[in-house]
Amino acid sequence: MAVYTQLTTAQLQTLCEPFKLGEVVSFRGIEDGIENTTYFVDFSRDGKIEEAVLTIFEYLKSEDLPFFIELTTKLADRGLAVPCPYRTGDGEAVVHFESKAALLFPRAEGGHVTQPTADQCGQAGEFLAAMHLSHVRPPALHQVNTRGLDWMQRTAESIYQGLETAEQELVDQQFADHLQHLDTLSSLPSGIVHADLFHDNALFHDGQLSAVIDFYFSATDVFLLDVAIVANDWCWDEQNNNYDSHKLQQLIARYNAIRPITTQELSLWWLVSRVAMMRFWLSRREDELQQTGRRLKSAYQLRRRLAQLIAHPSDIAQYC
């Protein structure tokens, strides 16, 4: 469904030629993605197989990519489990298919988990803390968050009339609280965050985190937002419609052991957890209402979680 750009073997060979990885011996399109077209491509050179992943960008342009290339390269250099793009002989990472930009990555071992365990939630916490600490190391990177408050307000406004009354009430309540605490929120520790670390953007091999992918929403924002995104997706117990306390404890405690969460961050967790839920509920709801053609993920699930967090504010202080 998400192989938006169809390629032949010859087209793939031409596109990937500058990377000098050899002859394309097999490839297949990956149906998983929403934003981009992804192919697994195997190259053969001197009898050795190199397994790679080609991402063709359906929305991002080549001028948008240098930040993501620098970020993934920096994180990989710091020893984090992040695939960073191959470079051509000229040191370029971006190639083009017709008007679309593309990057080629080494294929990481492992696969997705459908239901992360508490230990895997802890590993995600350790990854995030290490990534956030790397912010202070050069190169200094900055990127505006295109899914921040402005985007949320514009999106909510554009779909507001199509929302149910209960949804409109959630939107009104969430923005009222967000705007009321804007100054304190903006003063939380910040830097480059992944901003989309759902469990389908992580791979595990033999139980260990082998790759974090899909940095295309990464931007400068408060670090706690990343922790909340993982908590809201990896640690949610659908049956009880609340966080699984053991998973949340592992995420928070193991993050906190590497990058201690400040008192100010703890005091705003109730709000940041809601901001994180709101951002993804809105993008999924917009996709549903505006029939953007992207593969749909359940918006209702996140609306239910947001309502729960508004009715029963969450606290993580006991896990630190």
Ligand SMILES: Nc1ncnc2c1ncn2[C@@H]1O[C@H](COP(=O)(O)OP(=O)(O)OP(=O)(O)O)[C@@H](O)[C@H]1O
């Ligand atoms: N470096 C990699 N190594 C192994 N598998 C990968 C790698 N990069 C991507 N994949 C696989 O390809 C799939 C689609 O890639 P990706 O998540 O980048 O697409 P997307 O369209 O941006 O997805 P979404 O918008 O849903 O997050 C991933 O779910 C993963 O299974």
Ligand SMILES: N[C@@H](CCO)C(=O)O
């Ligand atoms: N992770 C997003 C999809 C866009 O990357 C979601 O689950 O809604």
